[in-house]
Amino acid sequence: MNYVSVENVAKSFGERVLFEDISFGINQDQKIGFVAKNGTGKTSLLHIMAGLETPDSGQVVSRKGLTISFLQQEPDLNPDLTVEETIFASDNPIMNTINAYEKALLNMEDTEAYQQAFDAMEAAQAWDFETQYKQILSKLKLDQLDRKVGLLSGGQKKRLALAAMLLEKPDLVILDEPTNHLDLEMIEWLEEYFKRESLTIFMVTHDRYFLENVCNEIVELDHGKLYSYKGNYAYYLENKEARMANEATETAKAKILYKKELDWMRRQPKARTTKSKSRIDDFYEIKERAHQRRNDHEVQLEINMERMGSKILEFHKVGKSFGDLKLLDKFDYVFKTGERVGIIGKNGTGKTTFLNIMTGALQPDAGKVIVGDTVKFGYYTQKGIEIKEGQKVIDVIKSFGDHIPLKKGRTISAGQLLERFLFDRKKQYDFVEKLSGGERKRLYLCTVFIQNPNFLILDEPTNDLDVVTLNVLENFLLDFPGCLVVVSHDRYFMDKIVDHLFVFKGNAQISDFPGNYSDYRAYEGNLNFSNEEDAPAGRAGGFAKAEHLKTTSQKTENESTDSKSWKEKQHTGALTYNEQKEYKKLEREVAQLERDKAKKQEVFLNPDLTPEEIAIHSQELQALIDKKEEKEMRWMELMEKMEG
Template sequence: MNLVNLESVSQAFGPKPLLSDVSLGIEAGDRIGVVGRNGGGKSTLISVIAGTLKPDSGRVTHTRGVRIGLLAQRDDFDPAKAVREIVLGDKAEHEWAGDQQIREILANLIGDLDLESKAAELSGGERRRTALAKLLIEDHELIMLDEPTNHLDIEAIAWLARHLSARKSALLVVTHDRWFLDAVSTRTWEVVDGRVERYEGGYAAFVLAKAERARIAQAAEERRQNLMRKEIAWLRRGPPARTSKPKFRIEAAQALIADEPPARDTVELLKFASARLGRTVYDLEDLTLHAGGPGEGPLVLDRSTWQFGPGDRIGLIGVNGSGKSSVLRLLAEQVRPDSGRLVKGKTVRLAYLSQELAELDPKRRVLETVEEIRKYIQVGKKEWSASQLLERLGFKGEAQWKVVGELSGGERRRLQLLRLIMDEPNVLLLDEPTNDLDIETLNELEDLLDGWPGTLVLVSHDRYFLERVTDRCVALLGDGRLSMLPGGVDEYLERRASGGAVTARVSSAVKAPVEAPVPVADPGKSAKEERELRKELNRLERQLDKLGQQEAKLHAAMADAASDFGRLGELDAQLREVLGQKDSVEGEWLEVAERLGE
């Protein structure tokens, strides 16, 4: 059954046409992800479909009586209303408390927020979660979401994806979160140049199909084509689930990636990073940290020992409020620990992108603001000018001459990030760098970071970006420690689901599940012994990384020497030796981790 039809719809703001003669329909059961450049018309499209914006021309038809739920980017809550009234309306407590689905929505979105809190008292994140909970509790045949993952952590995003996938209603979602797109959508619409291009499958299928169209038509310019090839190559090397949704044969894209190198030359970058940084970057020794400084705010680290080495690319994961930003502020020396030591390498040249926008001169032009830091920069083996990098991050042509005071929040964030990179740091601390960035700009940023040599510590709720630009994940699970996650985000979600953390997000109205005990280090172990064990664990992890790289190189060499049986024998012997070393090191790692209680 068709729920909504658009016939020859056009819409413009000023001289810029956002939709030009667009005709499309949404049927019951459709699950559609909408992508496109910021300002390209995505929010306009869903506003027209929802009926909250009347188009300049054309016709929008809704099936009679169709129930549509819209999560816009801004809410219009009455500031005097309580969360309970906004979310649950006039439902009696026994009515909603006895409904398992409502309890689950409240537990995962409202959490420990007091239901009697007034809308005027809520933060931006709390307002967003409240609006989303209200929408999901209601019954709709078509759910339309504009950037629903904003202000949600990785755990909440994973829950939302599962929840939406289990619902029978049709779904239309605008988001820059590529993992979320793949998890919930079976079709993709790209809003570009006033058109709506349609593709089968989620984000992975969209990337493959778009690259294939470009190859056949030979219409894409060379640099963008190369970016897409790298994206596809990474998708192919990732978990099989990434490419399970395309409904066409994936082999159609093989010609695009036949000679594509790895997304990052990890060995070369590590060598360069070590030369720039030496052996020490940051060492945390028996360190205790509260979020607001000594004795102030929640406890983040409790006598923790950890080492950030040259060339490490680490993703820091945890629920909102677990202290991820506090750890970055500690490394940036903006907050002092209660006790213990933070040892910083003498050669560290730090760049820190916080969630707050840095003050920029509102009267200066964009290009001038970047060139005052540096006019040229070496990224990998290529030199880039300030103007070229601005173009890569979405400031094309005349946009480079805009006055800073006229920029949007997303544009200011891109400008701030570029200024940091132009200063040629060897350590990057990035706190939610993907906020307000569209997918094309994210692709460009990922490609830029691929060639950047140094130590990277990233906090992001964007799971795709996190997995794409980092090599290892570390979690704050609420037990005062930094916990290594060999299995990445999946392991983090499993540990959270099984109670492998001290804290859990539950509503005050919903009984919390009984938590499994958290393994802890031997209380009889001295701080010095624990510190030495931590260093040994980090050494073994680096050794495992190197052995993994050797293994990958040997597999590639064996593929190249498929017809040379003599050479294959030599390579096979080398591979068996590397695998033997890897097994031995993994055994040592498990033994040390067990002694630490991890």
């Protein structure tokens, strides 16, 4: 059953065309992830679908009687209402019935009113809904029901809007970055909720595990065209790569044919036959295909990192509290060269406070933090870039200098650096306040890397970044030789780049876990399953569990051995922890080499190659093949050891 049809929709801002002639449909029970680069109009399209913006042309047609709820990045809530009043300010009649019953419970002396409220609950079969309503509020940590919306943080407002949307039980939900401002436990709960509920979903999210586990279709807006993939995120990646390879092959063939037809055109006399006129028409079509060019520039990240000394960063019995809230207590840790730490935990357990103490922005109450003389921090905060009225993109970078030093004594102009971060010459003279959320984050990344840090601290770096930029950032961080500390709710991102975790459990309890996020959840799930009779299948919830993990502030040899020995055994046979890391790295490297080989093979489709160029490319291709085979052999060795 068709719910919504988007028909030939277009949207521009001045001379800037976001999209034009966009058409697609949403059917009942579809869960669609919408993927596009930052600045191509994802949020604008969602606003048009939700009726908050008007397209320049085209229309959105909804099925009669369809209820639609839209979760915006910055929800528009009444600041004068309380949390509870916001929840009950819904068109859902069951919510009104529950509200009346809750009020009747407060005045049990009025037995007639209570009986009426009770009977209404029975008639509406609202008891299960009440249980669900309380569960949703609990999972999203909305416990202060009498608190005014105007006093809530941005994250609390987003969670409140999400709770209200889920409780409205709409036919279609439209979501703009639903996982922003949720901690990992909330994200996993929401993921399971969407998987089991019979909801129709159209969403934009940077969370690739969320796309993988929730969506049954991916729709991509790429260079003004829509492409639909009937599967999850992994299916989309595989088939997009195949589509792009096919497009490159077809363009190469068209170029060869174009050259042949161009010679024919030049030889023809002025008088044309009907047959030759038809061939001439075909020629112009071939010419258009041959000159198609993808503007697929990737962000190019390069820094001139200063060499680190032997002393990097040390915590000695560090303590920090805010009133009765204790966040750190006698915390000890010595960072080593190349350290790659992920930080996870519930909101309010002290993650950002910890980062601020690292950089000296906040002083500890007790203990000391020693920073090595050669350490140069690059700190990417949640606040993002400071927007100054009337400031242009180019001015932000020029504040660091007209020319920026790179590796090996080279320099680059401010404009050239911005081009590497996907800001073309025209975009560089846009006002910063007019940039999309993702474009601002990309500009902020540029300002962090331009200072050439050797110790990167990233606090929620993935929010609002598109999938393409995320992949480039991840590949850069994999090769980054300095130290890296990341706070992120992006599980895919954490799994790819960190080697171990600091798990903030609250009340100054910090566990050092030897593995990435998925390793930790699998370990935690094993503990829950063995210790709890009613443990659910699959993921088990809660950062408060797995209490015998090694605690950094109270280290014991047995606890440390327990978590590390699990890490070495989990799903990897006889592989050691370092071999597991090597195995995962080899998988990535082999896949990249396969892509490099395919690109190099496409070079030979060029008919204008000279014999010398063919010889050079042949040598480079053979080098790629040899390197790939070498890594595949090592990967096979580890595979055999694992299975043995």
